[in-house]
Amino acid sequence: MKRTFGILLAILAFAAILRFFQLDAQSFWNDEGTSARVAERSLPLITAAAIGDIHPPLYYYALHFWRGVFGESERPLRSLSAVLGVVLVWLIYLLGVKLFDESAALVAAFIAAANPFQVYYSQEARMYMLLAVWAAASTYFLVIRLQTADDRPQAVSGQRSAVTDAGYVLTAAAGMYTHYAFPFVLVVHNLITIVWLIARRKGWRKWATWIGLQAAVAVLYLPWLGVALQRLPEWKSPAPAYQLGLALLDTFRWFAFGRTIQTASVTAGLGAAALFVLAAFLPSRSTLHTLCSTLLLLAWWLTPVILIFAFGLYKEAYLKFLLVCSPAFCLLVAHGIVSAWHVAKNVVWFEELKGAGSPTQFWQALVALPLVFMALFTLQSLSKLYFDPTYARDDYRGIAQRIQQDERSGDAILLEAPNQWETFTYYHRDESNVFPLGRVRPVTEQAAADELSQLTSRYKRLFVLYWAETEPDPNRYVERWLDANTYKASEAWYGTARLAVYAVPVARSDQPDHALDIRFGDSIRLTGYSLAGENATTGDILQLALFWKADAPIAARYKVFVHVLDASDSMLTQVDREPGGGLVPTTIWQPGQVIVDRYGIPIPTGAKPGRYRIVVGLYSFDNVRLNTPDGDQVILAEITVQ
Secondary structure (H helix, E strand, O other): OHHHHHHHHHHHHHHHHHHHOOOOOOOOOHHHHHHHHHHOOOHHHHHHHHHOOOOOOHHHHHHHHHHHHHOOOHHHHHHHHHHHHHHHHHHHHHHHHHHOOHHHHHHHHHHHHHOHHHHHHHOOOOOHHHHHHHHHHHHHHHHHHHHHOOOOOHHHHHHHHHHHHHHHHHHHHHHHOOOOOOHHHHHHHHHHHHHHHHHOOOOHHHHHHHHHHHHHHHHHHHHHHHHHHHHHHHHOOOOOOOOHHHHHHHHHHHHHHOOOOOHHHHHHHHHHHHHHHHHOOOOOOOOHHHHHHHHHHHHHHHHHHHHHHHOOOOOHHHHHHHHHHHHHHHHHHHHHHHHHHHHHHHHHHHHHHOOOOOOHHHHHHHHHHHHHHHHHHHHHHHHHHHHOHHHOOOOHHHHHHHHHHHOOOOEEEEEOOHHHHHHHHHHOOOOOOEEEOOOOOOOOHHHHHHHHHHHHOOOOEEEEEEOOOOOOOOOOHHHHHHHHHOEEEEEEEEOOEEEEEEEOOOOOOOOOOEEEEEEEOOOEEEEEEEEOOOEEOOOOEEEEEEEEEEOOOOOOOEEEEEEEEOOOOOEEEEEEEOOHHHOOOHHHOOEOOEEEEEEEEEOOOOOOOEEEEEEEEEEEOOOOEOOEOOEOOEEEEEEEEO
């Protein structure tokens, strides 16, 4: 017993290390920022926010009190999920003991401790680990009910049954107040219990007791039921097209190795995990108890997956809801590992009995090889989680720092998706010049034009933060208006969030101030340009408009380069992109149509004063420049940097 306790403590310590390591290395992304700002509010305001949100309030309540004790920076706020992740490992151990034995329970706890799916969301300030904890806890109480319903002394049964039933009702109701995916767990519980009642031929009292427990959960949830019925339809959004086989394989990869690795690179690991799931049904250790436990876990694991697909909810953003059945996966794999090892030992004994030598190493290696594959891919996935920027969360911290470095009087910050406000203002506390756009979703062309016209009349420069554009602005009206009416100076990606900087025109012209007629290639002509001023100060944004015309349809896409060079042709600054801010590629130009193409050219803060040339040209996507009669670029003008 002491040895088991020591091993369990070591596993829990290992789980804590993985969950607290690099906990604040990444910025809050959009949803985490929402958690942080909602938790700042009073409980009545949190309730009001949850009524308008797509999640119930219990996690926000918990984070509110946690924040009051431990602080409001990334590490303290995320640490609630990290602690819950360790609690989940402990609950998986308890379930393993109830369903199988100590060895399977310890193996399951170790698998859960290192499971990249669970580690990832244990490092996120959202409600998903709390959801998983309630799923495991309520299932634990259900297992106790099913296992002890027939074999207790009557005097003891009533008292313990009442405690177990109360524990079940409270944890199930808590799950309902944590996330709208928790009904998946209740479906599993009802499916399991109904099969058990029928198989054991239980009388009406057992049926009535179970119905009463479900009714008790419903009564506790009744105050929030109306809100839930309003919010649930918001889940139903157009699902991306997918092939069922590949989608199921990706889903399996989430359970085994999380989201920070690609399915194609872990096929051997997925095969190993699948082998151990199948090994859970090996007959060598099976009794009626273990078989029923294995079937219970299979139902718990697969039912939420089936429901996700059946309700048309399959998309990557929703796969995290399957944390409700991640404990079942860990327990199935652990039981399979222990069963496979037991089979290997029996085979060794049988071969030795026949005098066939000692094949111990062969059979142990046969079981150990899939374990090695799983361990290697788990390590690789965790490494990518901690260190690979490809899988980093959206960097709102970096966005705010970039703006704060460059911000000056007369600047405005526009949030193209209004729900970015909480996250952005968590890092940029001065809200005086921060404006959420498109409060009506999706934004209309006229609404975007009216709002942007007002803002550009008041501010000289705009920092615009784009995120999840398909929902607030699927037709990109905001970006199209800005590209047509301002001068984009730069843009950069911070994960899936994009920051663009625009200069508001000093005096916008739709006609070239300087006429030209320069042919690029066979079909493109530069007919003129306008440049707002020939003097610039370091930190300014030059405003250059190019006027293009196509003589014939253009089959290929080309990028425009605008370079600012000194006397020795060294680069001071440059802008390279497709015309129209990337929204008017050359392949859609109509013959005879004039394309007005605006560029904001940022002059670096540390630029050396002097005379510089502005050079323009076009090049293909394979970096081949289009020629003019005099070369592959055109010198438009000279400017003085002061």
